[in-house]
Amino acid sequence: MERELALEFVRVTEAAALASARLMGRGNKNEADQAAVSAMRAMFDTVQMEGKVMIGEGEKDEAPMLYIGEKLGAGNGPKLDVAVDPVEGTNLVAKGLPNALAVLAIAPEGCLLHAPEAYYMNKIATGPIGRDVISIELSATENLNRLADAMQKDVSDLVAVILDRPRHKNLIQEVREAGARVKLITDGDVAAAVAAAQPNSSVDIAMGIGGAPEGVLAAAALKCLGGKMEGRLLPIDPSKFKSKEEINWDAHKGEPILTMDDLAKGDDVIFAATGITDGGMLRGVRFTKEIAQTQSVVMRSQTGTVRTVDANHRLDKKPEVFQKLVGYKK
Numbered sequence: 353m354e355r356e357l358a359l360e361f362v363r364v365t366e367a368a369a370l371a372s373a374r375l376m377g378r379g380n381k382n383e384a385d386q387a388a389v390s391a392m393r394a395m396f397d398t399v400q401m402e403g404k405v406m407i408g409e410g411e412k413d414e415a416p417m418l419y420i421g422e423k424l425g426a427g428n429g430p431k432l433d434v435a436v437d438p439v440e441g442t443n444l445v446a447k448g449l450p451n452a453l454a455v456l457a458i459a460p461e462g463c464l465l466h467a468p469e470a471y472y473m474n475k476i477a478t479g480p481i482g483r484d485v486i487s488i489e490l491s492a493t494e495n496l497n498r499l500a501d502a503m504q505k506d507v508s509d510l511v512a513v514i515l516d517r518p519r520h521k522n523l524i525q526e527v528r529e530a531g532a533r534v535k536l537i538t539d540g541d542v543a544a545a546v547a548a549a550q551p552n553s554s555v556d557i558a559m560g561i562g563g564a565p566e567g568v569l570a571a572a573a574l575k576c577l578g579g580k581m582e583g584r585l586l587p588i589d590p591s592k593f594k595s596k597e598e599i600n601w602d603a604h605k606g607e608p609i610l611t612m613d614d615l616a617k618g619d620d621v622i623f624a625a626t627g628i629t630d631g632g633m634l635r636g637v638r639f640t641k642e643i644a645q646t647q648s649v650v651m652r653s654q655t656g657t658v659r660t661v662d663a664n665h666r667l668d669k670k671p672e673v674f675q676k677l678v679g680y681k682k
């Protein structure tokens with residue numbers, strides 16, 4: 353992929369973040385998601401590419417979505433696979449809580465996991481130091497011990513980040529008994545996995561079952577950061593269940609292990625994210641009457657470059673359709 357595309361993709365996540373951030377804290381996650389989806393779609397239409405959504409959200413949460421198979425981009429450009437989550441953490445935006453991101457990953461055609469039937473994935477993720485020692489095949493205790501050794505730390509120094517869900521009761525207990533510190537999050541496991549792979553973050557490893565699209569997105573970022581992720585898809589459709597309590601969360605145990613290359617193949621992956629609400633990785637959107645500020649990160653696996661992009665957007669100079677999407681009033 354041409355490296356210039358990286359900046360184009362930042363424009364896409366910026367647009368999604370600007371549109372959904374305007375609706376922060378209104379208690380309506382679908383409204384915020386819809387705004388981000390529309391902005392993302394419109395901005396993709398300005399990029400010279402033939403993109404196709406390989407994995408996206410929406411299905412699992414019945415949210416307004418960029419659907420799997422949807423074509424994105426202006427055409428007449430490279431054929432690319434797209435993984436998207438216009439709002440990773442819709443609940444976070446609805447409540448104004450930290451760590452909501454607009455996020456995407458792009459790779460040449462055939463490189464991103466295509467798993468239309470999969471809604472959930474069991475995942476494990478860490479940074480470069482632990483890449484050769486952790487595995488989803490091992491127990492949480494073994495993973496923590498091996499990671500501590502590799503990092504020359506004590507297990508009690510490690511921080512494991514896990515989604516706070518009833519399905520993780522045993523995992524959380526095991527991690528506590530192994531002696532590690534635990535950070536429970538309500539949503540946003542992409543940001544959690546990325547944090548686990550970043551050198552100076554406050555977490556060392558991310559574990560547990562989260563969304564499948566979020567798994568592909570995190571793997572793309574970790575590829576750029578030199579970290580490691582493994583996953584196992586859960587072959588279940590949550591819409592077939594009355595409540596999540598009825599789901600057999602152990603159903604993934606016989607599923608094949610997905611390596612980094614199964615999730616995001618090759619070495620030509622771009623990951624971009626823009627903060628919607630403030631978080632450990634990125635600042636959220638700030639608005640004044642005429643100007644909105646965004647903070648984004650864009651990474652390329654080919655070179656391993658990680659760029660933070662701070663932008664001031666002159667809302668008064670944007671096209672009218674865009675002004676409408678971001679709620680600008682003259």
Ligand code: VTB
Pocket residue numbers: 413440441442515517538539540541542561562563564566
């Ligand atoms: C996670 C989290 C997302 O979905 O992937 C989670 O990172 C998993 O699904 O922000 P459940 O909520 O059903 O546990 C999200 O919360 C978004 O849907």
